[in-house]
Amino acid sequence: MSDFRAHFEDASFVSGYLRHGPPAFMPGHSGVLQMAGVLIRENASPDAHVLVVGAGGGLETRALAQLEPHFRFLGVDPAPRMLELAREVIGPEFSDRVDLLEGTADDAPLGPFDAATCILVLGLLPDDGSKHALLQAIRRRMKPRAPLILVDQCLDKAAADFEARLDRYASYARASGVDPQVVEQARAALAANPGLVASERNETLIEEAGFRDWEVFYVGMAWRGWLALA
Numbered sequence: 566m567s568d569f570r571a572h573f574e575d576a577s578f579v580s581g582y583l584r585h586g587p588p589a590f591m592p593g594h595s596g597v598l599q600m601a602g603v604l605i606r607e608n609a610s611p612d613a614h615v616l617v618v619g620a621g622g623g624l625e626t627r628a629l630a631q632l633e634p635h636f637r638f639l640g641v642d643p644a645p646r647m648l649e650l651a652r653e654v655i656g657p658e659f660s661d662r663v664d665l666l667e668g669t670a671d672d673a674p675l676g677p678f679d680a681a682t683c684i685l686v687l688g689l690l691p692d693d694g695s696k697h698a699l700l701q702a703i704r705r706r707m708k709p710r711a712p713l714i715l716v717d718q719c720l721d722k723a724a725a726d727f728e729a730r731l732d733r734y735a736s737y738a739r740a741s742g743v744d745p746q747v748v749e750q751a752r753a754a755l756a757a758n759p760g761l762v763a764s765e766r767n768e769t770l771i772e773e774a775g776f777r778d779w780e781v782f783y784v785g786m787a788w789r790g791w792l793a794l795a
């Protein structure tokens with residue numbers, strides 16, 4: 566596991582996840598989760614069984630469960646501490662519709678699932694075949710034409726404005742009230758993340774994994790959201 570992914574095993578990182586995590590760093594985070602629910606419902610039944618890949622922290626599962634009272638979920642995540650946090654965040658209100666499994670998409674049952682999400686996970690994997698393998702493992706577990714919601718942070722490391730984009734990322738998090746020291750650590754981790762790729766690369770990966778009819782449904786600074794059909 567790379568150093569970047571090791572954060573999710575770190576107790577102090579995990580305890581700060583809800584304060585310093587996606588809602589503070591990603592513009593429009595709660596709106597993206599709401600859009601995810603709407604787009605899944607557009608393309609799947611009211612009682613859809615949803616595979617949540619990288620379910621640690623529980624934020625998307627809770628938001629989707631709140632929006633759709635008959636959706637059921639299987640969440641997978643390899644980091645036990647992040648799964649523990651997911652259990653707390655999902656809480657007793659929704660726990661009867663949620664199963665959580667320690668592992669990656671490869672460890673999930675074959676389903677087939679009516680929908681899947683992969684939110685802020687793909688960018689953690691190096692582009693050495695691991696990203697492709699993750700998307701394929703997800704698609705293999707989905708019904709034909711079931712919707713995938715993919716959300717990722719994308720930056721082109723070779724672009725002339727790469728440093729300026731990192732500064733923008735840091736400014737946004739500071740404006741959200743994140744401690745400047747935490748922001749600096751996050752900026753350094755992002756700059757060093759071997760999984761960081763340009764958004765066009767993710768679109769190629771989506772197609773190469775066999776997904777069809779994809780569209781971009783969200784752009785927020787360096788973040789992108791795609792809807793794609795299995």
Ligand SMILES: C[S@@+](CC[C@H](N)C(=O)[O-])C[C@H]1O[C@@H](n2cnc3c(N)ncnc32)[C@H](O)[C@@H]1O
Pocket residue numbers: 570573587618619620621622623624625641642643644647668669670683684685686689699
């Ligand atoms: C940035 S967090 C995002 C969590 C959640 N999806 C959210 O949006 O709040 C990334 C999560 O992906 C998990 N993860 C890392 N590698 C993974 C893999 N190969 N398959 C599934 N999850 C993975 C990490 O353990 C971590 O919990």
